Amino acid sequence: MAITRDEVLHVARLARLELTDEEVGRFTEQLSAILEAVAKVSELDLSGVEPTAHPLDLANVWAEDEPRPSLTVDEALANAPDRQDGFFRVPPA
Amino acid sequence: MIDTLRLTAEEAFRLVERGEVSTAELHAAYLAAIAERDDELHAYLRTVDDPQGIPIAFKDLVSTRGVETTAGSRILAGYKPVFDATVATRCRESGMSLLGKTNMDEFAMGSSTENSGFGPTKNPWDPERVPGGSSGGSAAAVAGGLAPWALGSDTGGSVKQPASLCGIVGLRPTYGTVSRYGIVAFASSLDQIGPMTKTVRDNALLYRAIAGRDPMDSTTVELPEAVQVPDALDLKGLRVGVPKELNEAEGIEPGVNEAADRTIELCRELGAEVGETSLPRSVEFGLACYYLVAPAEASSNLARYDGVRYGLRVEGADVREMYEKTRDAGFGDEPKRRIMLGAYALSAGYYDAYYGQAQKVRTVIAQEHAAAFESFDVLVSPTSPTVAFRLGEKAENPLAMYLSDVLTIPSNMAGLPGLSIPCGLSEGLPVGFQLIGPQFSENVLFRTGHALERAIGFDVVPGRLR
Numbered sequence: 001m002a003i004t005r006d007e008v009l010h011v012a013r014l015a016r017l018e019l020t021d022e023e024v025g026r027f028t029e030q031l032s033a034i035l036e037a038v039a040k041v042s043e044l045d046l047s048g049v050e051p052t053a054h055p056l057d058l059a060n061v062w063a064e065d066e067p068r069p070s071l072t073v074d075e076a077l078a079n080a081p082d083r084q085d086g087f088f089r090v091p092p093a
Numbered sequence: 094m095i096d097t098l099r100l101t102a103e104e105a106f107r108l109v110e111r112g113e114v115s116t117a118e119l120h121a122a123y124l125a126a127i128a129e130r131d132d133e134l135h136a137y138l139r140t141v142d143d144p145q146g147i148p149i150a151f152k153d154l155v156s157t158r159g160v161e162t163t164a165g166s167r168i169l170a171g172y173k174p175v176f177d178a179t180v181a182t183r184c185r186e187s188g189m190s191l192l193g194k195t196n197m198d199e200f201a202m203g204s205s206t207e208n209s210g211f212g213p214t215k216n217p218w219d220p221e222r223v224p225g226g227s228s229g230g231s232a233a234a235v236a237g238g239l240a241p242w243a244l245g246s247d248t249g250g251s252v253k254q255p256a257s258l259c260g261i262v263g264l265r266p267t268y269g270t271v272s273r274y275g276i277v278a279f280a281s282s283l284d285q286i287g288p289m290t291k292t293v294r295d296n297a298l299l300y301r302a303i304a305g306r307d308p309m310d311s312t313t314v315e316l317p318e319a320v321q322v323p324d325a326l327d328l329k330g331l332r333v334g335v336p337k338e339l340n341e342a343e344g345i346e347p348g349v350n351e352a353a354d355r356t357i358e359l360c361r362e363l364g365a366e367v368g369e370t371s372l373p374r375s376v377e378f379g380l381a382c383y384y385l386v387a388p389a390e391a392s393s394n395l396a397r398y399d400g401v402r403y404g405l406r407v408e409g410a411d412v413r414e415m416y417e418k419t420r421d422a423g424f425g426d427e428p429k430r431r432i433m434l435g436a437y438a439l440s441a442g443y444y445d446a447y448y449g450q451a452q453k454v455r456t457v458i459a460q461e462h463a464a465a466f467e468s469f470d471v472l473v474s475p476t477s478p479t480v481a482f483r484l485g486e487k488a489e490n491p492l493a494m495y496l497s498d499v500l501t502i503p504s505n506m507a508g509l510p511g512l513s514i515p516c517g518l519s520e521g522l523p524v525g526f527q528l529i530g531p532q533f534s535e536n537v538l539f540r541t542g543h544a545l546e547r548a549i550g551f552d553v554v555p556g557r558l559r
Contacts (some may be wrong), residue, residue, distance in 0.1 A: 003437065011433045014440070015392060016399070017424070018417035031492055033436060037439075037492055040381040042452045044374070044457070051452030051458060053266040053510020054282050054312070056532070061311040075175040082408035088401050093410045 002035040022056060095122035098554045102295045105147050105241050106188070116190070121239075123192055127239050134215045136224075136233040136240075142156045146190035149299075150240035152193040152203060152231050154284070156275035157181055163256035164277040165197040165227075167210040168423025169404045178275025179310065180244060180286050182301045182370065183535075187302035194242055195230030199394065201251055201279045202427045203227050204497035207488055215484070216259060218522055218555040222481035225255030225497070231289045232259035236555060242290040242299055244467045248280050249383050250501025252287035253513040257476035257525020260515040260553055262296045262542065263289045265501075267532045268508035269314045272307035280390035281312075283383075283505055291553045293514060293542040297322045300535060321536050323543035329364035331541060333357070334469030337369055338376035339500055339527075345478040348519025355518040356526045359548055360473070360541075370472065372467045372503060375458040379503035381492035382458065383440050384405055384452035384495060386506070392435030392552075395428060430491060459507040466531045471541050475498055476513040476525030504529045512538040515551040523551075 008028045013021050021029065066078050082089040095114065108114040123141060138153050141160055144338035151157065155163040156174035158181075163169040198208035206214040206229025214229045216222040217237035221416070224233040228245025232255035235243050238518070245252040247265035256263025260379055264287045271286045280283060301320035306313045335357055340350070361367050363530035400419035402405035407422045409415035425430070465472060477497060487494040504511050509529055516526035528538050552559075 007437070010435065011134060011436045011440070013129075015126065015396075015436045016413070016420055017429060017432065018414075018421040019429075020421075022443070023421075023429070027430060029432065031437070033492055034384065034434060035206050035437070035494075037495075038381040038384045038447065038451075041378060041385065041454050042446055044450075044454065046450065046453040046457065046460060049453040049456050051449060052455040053452060054165035055459070055506075056312070056314065058269070058312065058314070063308060063311070071175060077113045078175050081400055081404075087136040089410050090401055091415050 002032040002039070095119065095537055097122050097126045100146060100241055101291050102241040103292070105296060107262065109147065111262070112149055116146055116438040117144040120148050120192060123148050123240060130237055131239060133220055134217060134233050134237050134239070135212055136195055136214050136230045136237060138196050138211055138230070140193035143190040143304065145193060146185065146188045148192035148241055149184055149230055150192050150195050150234045150243040151181065152197050152228050152245045154197065154246060154277035155181055155244055155472055157191060160191065160194065162194065162277070162303050164201070165199040165209040165211065166423065166425070166428070168398045172403050174275070176275060179272035179307045181275065188249040190320035194537050195228055195234050195243060198227035198427065199226040199425045200277065200391070200428050201246055201248055202431055204254055205487065206230060207484065208425060208427045210520060211297065213484060216481045217558065218260065219482065222260065222483055222522070224312050225258035225477070225481065227251040228289065229255045232256055232261060232263070232322060235261045235289050235291060238558065242288065242295055245287055245289045246276065247285050247287050247505070248283045248387060250498035252289060253501045253511050253525070253527060254477050256289055256513045258481040260261065260523030260551065260555070261289060261291055262293050263287060263513045264296050264300060264535070265302060265505065265511045266304065266535060269312050270304045270316060271464070272306055272310040272313050274309035278394040280387040281394060282390060285388060287523060292548050293539055297539045310431040313516060318536065321539065323538055323539045326544050326547055327364045328360055328544050329380045330354065331365040333365045333367045334465055334471045334472045335362045335367065336372045336465065336472050336474060338372055338415050339474035341375060342499060342510050345372045345475060346480065346519060349475045349478065349480065349524050352517035352524035355525055356549065357473060359545060361550060362543055368469065370469060372461050372465060375503035377463045379506060380495060380499050381503045382451045382454040382506055385447050386455065389439050389448050390429040392433070392439065395432055398423060405548060413460050455506050458503055462504060462509060470530065470537055472529040474527050476501060476527040480519050480522035480524060500527060508532060510535050510538060512542045514542045514546055515553065516549055517551065521556065
């Protein structure tokens with residue numbers, strides 16, 4: 001296995017995913033197969049090659065700092081599962 | 094009588110201009126076709142009543158103010174954006190109005206539309222087969238006469254591949270030419286919105302409407318030249334390159350190869366110079382590169398679905414439990430796989446070996462393509478290694494599904510535009526022909542695609558619906 005059950009649980013925790021036992025088993029198997037396939041990138045010697053983060057050669061796109069209308073509080077909260085007094089409401093941290 | 098199976102958007106505009114048909118009659122005709130055929134096809138997640146312009150369908154990741162937008166995910170069920178995506182605004186400003194929102198693989202992750210949280214879409218050519226994906230709903234809507242045209246999105250091939258499997262025309266534009274403002278994000282350095290149409294001319298018209306710099310998306314740029322709607326019928330002076338690896342890749346069906354070879358021969362007959370070229374590392378390492386870069390970006394983009402601001406919430410004792418229960422209940426398997434894959438590839442100890450290395454492979458892919466374009470104007474290959482496959486055939490094997498995009502991914506990694514046009518049938522199902530150009534070469538792709546389309550004379554109406 002390219003990835004262990006414990007590593008899957010660790011990554012799921014990092015990604016805030018609560019997985020069922022059945023999911024952990026299935027994903028361990030599937031992610032192992034996928035990781036073995038993508039590890040192919042390590043076959044190439046790429047020392048000296050610059051990484052590409054973005055396909056266009058753009059840098060420092062500037063814009064005037066001009067105020068413009070934005071969402072109202074009601075619009076911003078329109079899709080919130082829970083709200084109170086103009087804020088998003090969440091369970092205790 | 095409006096024949097929605099054959100009517101192009103260009104003809105629809107002409108009929109409306111001449112006063113022969115009203116936009117309300119057009120909408121009524123498409124809604125009637127949807128009522129008749131979409132129970133079977135399930136191309137749409139919902140339709141709307143807005144008969145002000147020429148009808149258009151949007152993939153359900155285009156934000157539409159006041160109209161539910163789910164990206165095919167249960168985690169966004171019920172979400173009604175409070176603003177319009179720039180492409181939606183531009184379509185309206187060009188005389189179009191929304192007909193409906195189309196089905197898709199959840200968060201655009203998939204190649205068959207079977208990963209939708211709302212059930213799969215069927216291929217209009219054969220409802221036992223997939224329409225491709227992730228823009229399968231848009232492709233099926235256009236091919237099935239349920240929309241004159243549609244918008245899809247393409248990250249690894251999600252416009253080109255379903256266009257190929259449904260026998261329509263699909264453009265993945267040069268990265269940065271179409272605004273992503275208001276598009277539900279998957280992998281931001283790859284996502285592009287693209288037109289899906291019955292003809293190359295319609296494709297150019299729709300691209301012209303949506304392309305260009307948008308101050309709301311700082312990764313967009315002005316087009317270096319205006320979009321030209323093509324009318325030339327020959328390919329004189331065009332240099333067509335046939336990358337060996339893209340045309341001889343393992344898994345390409347013989348019938349697909351035959352149709353593509355015939356089309357390459359047709360390029361010659363139409364006056365193009367045709368020669369062989371090579372993209373060895375792009376094809377061999379493209380898929381692995383994509384499945385590191387795209388999940389890494391997805392794991393970051395999908396962090397926003399936390400049950401706080403929009404979409405689903407599953408209650409928990411504290412906020413962390415609420416996050417975890419919400420995300421487990423709301424995401425389907427494919428987003429979960431990719432989020433975890435991305436988080437793993439980015440994590441300490443693995444970053445250099447996986448994500449860092451993939452970013453360097455991306456540079457190599459861009460360089461190989463640039464070298465090929467020193468000798469050729471257009472590179473060609475099949476779009477998909479196979480015709481439409483059966484529902485369920487690859488559902489249990491994520492890696493087999495990923496291979497559906499092996500021919501579209503390499504050029505996507507380099508930010509290059511690609512056009513898929515139908516070039517014939519294999520086993521009674523459409524085969525797509527992929528044209529790849531340098532960045533900002535859409536006009537060349539349209540010209541080439543149009544000349545080939547006229548010479549091929551492909552009938553876009555699925556055989557069983559004629």
